[in-house]
Amino acid sequence: MNIDAVDRQLIQATQTGLPLVAQPYQAVAEQLGLSVEEVMQRLARMQQDGIIRRIAAVPNHYKLGYRYNGMTVWDVDDRQIDNLGPKVAELPFVSHCYQRPRHLPDWPYNLFAMVHGKTQQDAERQVAIISEVLGEHVGSRDVLYSSKILKKTGLRIGG
Structure with missing residues (x-):
């Protein structure tokens, strides 16, 4: 489970969540100076290798009315x-x-x-x-x- 410097930057850029914009992977790619394809390939590889578990929304159920x-x-x-x-x-x-x-x-x-x-x-x-x-x-x-x-x-x- 090795990560390189770019993987580390990608993890740091996304660990608090993807940007809430129409094209979040594009925003991350621009922030890191990468292509959208490279961002998505790296995330997919890290998920496949078990470095990251998943990419998913984490809703606040209380704010959505689920008490x-x-x-x-x-x-x-x-x-x-x-x-x-x-x-x-x-x-x-x-x-x-x-x-x-x-x-x-x-x-x-x-x-x-x-x-x-x-x-x-x-x-x-x-x-x-x-x-x-x-x-x-x-x-x-x-x-x-x-x-x-x-x-x-x-x-x-x-x-």
């Missing part, structure tokens, strides 16, 4: 999680979904899926749909609702 943001946690049969986890992740209202180890006896949950609702009823409907997808393969479950927005940034490379 009921809940991390649903599920105790899913270990023999079924590889089959069921992707089905939950594909649901259009699940923003992220992942498997984590249990920490018994206090924490029996091994599947996590984030939902967002404008009302508590919206969020509860989403939880019910996830429950239907998981069916009989679920032991216990819970929903951990957010009470405030936490840091939504990754690692920052200094200059």
Whole structure:
């Protein structure tokens, strides 16, 4: 996972987000003295190599009116999680979904899926749909609702 000086400049130029303009890659290219094609190729390569995970919007759900943001946690049969986890992740209202180890006896949950609702009823409907997808393969479950927005940034490379 080697990066050269140009990769480093590109990471530093984009790590707080792409410019909010009509052509963000063009703006970054101009800032760094590169072509748009080179910027996009370098970002694609770094993503493919695992240097960067993804390029995506990070919305502020509260500002968009989603006040009921809940991390649903599920105790899913270990023999079924590889089959069921992707089905939950594909649901259009699940923003992220992942498997984590249990920490018994206090924490029996091994599947996590984030939902967002404008009302508590919206969020509860989403939880019910996830429950239907998981069916009989679920032991216990819970929903951990957010009470405030936490840091939504990754690692920052200094200059």
